[in-house]
Amino acid sequence: MDVVPWPEELVERYRRAGHWQGRPLGELLRERAREHPDAPALLSDGLSWSYAELDERGDRLAAGLVDLGVRPGDRVVVQLPNIPEILPLLIALFRLGALPVLGLPAYRASEAVHLCRSTDAVAYVVPDTDPDTGFDYRELAAEVRAKAPSLRHVLVAGEPGLYTPLREVDAAPRPLPAPAAGDPAVLLVSGGTTGLPKLIPRTHDDYFYNLRASAEVCGLHERSVYLAVLPIGHNFPLACPGVLGVLHAGGTVALCPSPSPETAFAAIERFRATVTAVVPPLAALWSQAVRWSAADIGSLELVQVGGARLSPDAARLIGPALGCELQQVFGMAEGLLSYTRRGDDAETVATTQGFPLSPDDEIRVVDAAGEDVPPGAVGNLLTRGPYTLRGYYRAPEHNLRAFTADGYYRTGDLVRLTAEGRLVVEGREKDLVNRGGDKISADELQNHLRAHPAVLDAAVVPVPDLYLGERTCACLLLRDGHDEAPDLTAFLHDRGLATYKIPDVVRIFDAFPLTSVGKVDKRELARAVTPKTDATASELRPGDPGAGTRSR
Numbered sequence: 019m020d021v022v023p024w025p026e027e028l029v030e031r032y033r034r035a036g037h038w039q040g041r042p043l044g045e046l047l048r049e050r051a052r053e054h055p056d057a058p059a060l061l062s063d064g065l066s067w068s069y070a071e072l073d074e075r076g077d078r079l080a081a082g083l084v085d086l087g088v089r090p091g092d093r094v095v096v097q098l099p100n101i102p103e104i105l106p107l108l109i110a111l112f113r114l115g116a117l118p119v120l121g122l123p124a125y126r127a128s129e130a131v132h133l134c135r136s137t138d139a140v141a142y143v144v145p146d147t148d149p150d151t152g153f154d155y156r157e158l159a160a161e162v163r164a165k166a167p168s169l170r171h172v173l174v175a176g177e178p179g180l181y182t183p184l185r186e187v188d189a190a191p192r193p194l195p196a197p198a199a200g201d202p203a204v205l206l207v208s209g210g211t212t213g214l215p216k217l218i219p220r221t222h223d224d225y226f227y228n229l230r231a232s233a234e235v236c237g238l239h240e241r242s243v244y245l246a247v248l249p250i251g252h253n254f255p256l257a258c259p260g261v262l263g264v265l266h267a268g269g270t271v272a273l274c275p276s277p278s279p280e281t282a283f284a285a286i287e288r289f290r291a292t293v294t295a296v297v298p299p300l301a302a303l304w305s306q307a308v309r310w311s312a313a314d315i316g317s318l319e320l321v322q323v324g325g326a327r328l329s330p331d332a333a334r335l336i337g338p339a340l341g342c343e344l345q346q347v348f349g350m351a352e353g354l355l356s357y358t359r360r361g362d363d364a365e366t367v368a369t370t371q372g373f374p375l376s377p378d379d380e381i382r383v384v385d386a387a388g389e390d391v392p393p394g395a396v397g398n399l400l401t402r403g404p405y406t407l408r409g410y411y412r413a414p415e416h417n418l419r420a421f422t423a424d425g426y427y428r429t430g431d432l433v434r435l436t437a438e439g440r441l442v443v444e445g446r447e448k449d450l451v452n453r454g455g456d457k458i459s460a461d462e463l464q465n466h467l468r469a470h471p472a473v474l475d476a477a478v479v480p481v482p483d484l485y486l487g488e489r490t491c492a493c494l495l496l497r498d499g500h501d502e503a504p505d506l507t508a509f510l511h512d513r514g515l516a517t518y519k520i521p522d523v524v525r526i527f528d529a530f531p532l533t534s535v536g537k538v539d540k541r542e543l544a545r546a547v548t549p550k551t552d553a554t555a556s557e558l559r560p561g562d563p564g565a566g567t568r569s570r
Contacts, residue, residue: 019414020219020411020412021202021409022407022408022409023200023408024408028404029200032223032378032404035377035404037227037376037378037404038199038226038227038404039199039223039226039227040223041199041222041223041226042113042196042198042201042203042222043112043203043225043226044109044112044113044114044197046109046112046226046265047059047072047073047076047109050069050265051069051070051072051073054268055068055069055070056068056069057270058270059072059265059270059271060072060102060105060270060271060272060273061243061271061272061273061289062101062272062273063275067102072105072106072109074191075106075109076105076106076110076113077113077191078188078190079106079107079109079187080109080110080111080113080191080194081188081189081192082110082186082187082188082189083110083116084114084192084194085187085189086141086171086187087140088114088116088140088141089114089116090115090195090197091115091116091117091201092116092139092140092141093117093119093138093139093140093205094118094119094139094140094141094142094143095118095121095130095133095134095137095139095142095143096108096111096118096120096121096251097122097143097145097155097251098123098143098144098250098251099145099148099275100246100247100273100274100275101145101273101275102273103175103184103185104250105261105271108262112204112222114194115194115196115197117203117205118204119133119137119204119217120206120207120251120256121133122207122249122251122252122516123145123148123251124249124456124516124517125516126511126514126516126517127158127161127162127165127513127514128466128513128514128516129214129215129516130142130514131162131166131514132214132215133207133217134162134166134168134169135165135166136217136411136412137217138168139166139168139169140170141169141171141172141173142159142162142163142169142171142173143172143173144156144158144174144175145174145175146175146176146178146179147176150276156174156178156179156181159172159174159181160180161514197222199221199222199226200221200222200223201221201222202219202220202221202411203220203225204219204220205217205218205411206351207351208351208410209350209448209450209452209457216410216411216416217411217412217413218352218407218410219407219410220405220407224353224404224405224406225257225405227376227404227405228257228258228353228405229258229259229260229262229263229266230263231375231405232258232355232357232375233259233266233267235357235360236259236293236320236322236345236357236360237320237360238259238263238264238293239268239269240268240269241292242264242270242292243264243269243270243289243290243291243317244260244261244263244269244270244271244272244291244292244293244294245274245289245291245293246260246261246271246272246273247276247282247296247300248277248295248296248325252325252351253349253350253351254295254322254324254325254349254455258322258324258347258349258355260295264293272285272289272291277300279303279307279308280311283304283307283311284313286313286315286317287313287315287317291317291318292317292320293318293320293321293322294318294322295321295323295324296322296323297325297326297454297455298323298325298326298328298329298332298487299326299454299455299483299486299487300454301321301328301332302332302484302485303485305335305339306339308339309339315340315341316341318341319343320342320344320360321340321342321343321344322346322347323344323345323346323347324347324348324455326452326455327452328346330368333346333367333369334364337364343360344358344367345359345360345367345372346358346367346370346371346372347371348372348443350429352407352429353401353405353407354374354375354379354401354403354427354429355374355375355405356371356372356373356374356375356440356441357371357372358370358371359372359373366440369442370436370440370442371440371441371442371443372441373439373440373441374403374441375405376403376405379401379403379404379406380401380403380426381399381401381435381441382399382401382426383395383396383398383434383435384397384398385397386398388422393437394434394435394436395434396432396433396444397432397433397434398428398429398430398431398432399429399432399441400428400429401426401429402424402425402426402427407427408421408425409421430446430448431443431445431447431448432444432445432446432447449540451478451480451488451489451490452487453486453487453488453490453518453522454485454487456518456519458490458518460477460478460479460540463476463478463492463515463519463521464477466510467506467510470504470506470509472496472497472500472504473497473504474494474495474496474497475494475495475530476492476494476495477492477493477540477543478490478491478492479543479544479547481522481523481544481547481548483522489522490520490521490522490523491521491522491524491525491544491547492506492523492524492525493527493530493543493547494524494526494527495526495528496526503524503526506521506524507520523547530543531543531546
């Protein structure tokens, strides 16, 4: 089975509660486009689309995709940055009933091939080049197409080269059968702790509720202007409430090509943005940069911070520095979201991650044996609810480990609940590095490192970093005849690994510490490397992948 359904009794419960309204995501713009056709929907440099125009573009693109042979249920891998083309494409796929598989701009061959092959994708959508780095996605597409036989089309936003220009996928709108609200609407990528990312099926019903309830909690309305600075392929800026939530609320989406303070502050001033979402290291950087920026960011009312754990000390600084309200967001693409609420006192915002989004979010905090811990104690977070998946896409064996028999998702996060029921995130159980919100699977990276001819074995652990939260440290055992740390950057790039996954620090060991059952003791490894790396951690800034020490 590709997708694990909700039990019928929960389906009826969520419908009776009004969480699931039987509306496909393709209806997102319809009412606003009819009643306020000239209201601004999308802003970008030199571009403004009204609701009527965005609505029509979605219809025309859906018809054009049908003419290409894309059918309901087909998967389309979308790897676009924050450019205008991404929104009509998503709307078109929702209306057609085809599933966007949302990759990130930083993905390279390893990840892109995996997404296309694991979903039997029929089309792959990319930009032409990255204007900052010069990376040519058309060359990436050639590699992906050679390894993914299901692909029939490569669509390029920009200069197409050998492929089909996305702008020419266009036809007169026609009536299309609406997908069922219980059908999958989108496939998101997981943070992944066991190799390449798992795929998360979100249905029309559950994802519409996700974005609608999030927009309500955040107080979005028709005058809200949401600045998208994080890649829209992430769940956080897509639907928490993100660009889809602000469109549901009748507000305006403004696109920002870079989250750097210089670019983002100028965009806040230009578009009079009222709300945006960032990860903790970016929030910290903005809080410093605002002191020397001449941009007027006074329109900003709310900054959401999520994607990684935010320390209370950092949280206390962000709101006053940026002159707006801070909202902590804890959540996952798999579903569960927890928000501090608008108007919460400053200390509550600094020290908790707020209340779960839905009254029907079911939360358990358990010990290693699966028993509920006492109130206020730290334990493993289990959850189920009206927008939390019941199983990963095409992953039956993994689902047996990731879910309890009664359908609770094992998040891998360590949390405690306050007396009021607020969540406080204490850490995680999963084996991954959270590098400024980018989740790096230790298992995946270790497998790549072990392929290097000089490497006998590899273990990946996080090390603390002032700006990113965590950096990636590769601990290596070398083969006989190799005494120096190898240069891994070119090797891993050649294997198609995304730049943010390149280790920041490399340490060489004569032997790894082992647990009592003979496994590599990663806690001991992390303790061993942290004192030798944290002195330089503050030298690394966001946007400097691969920076750090490479020494014995």
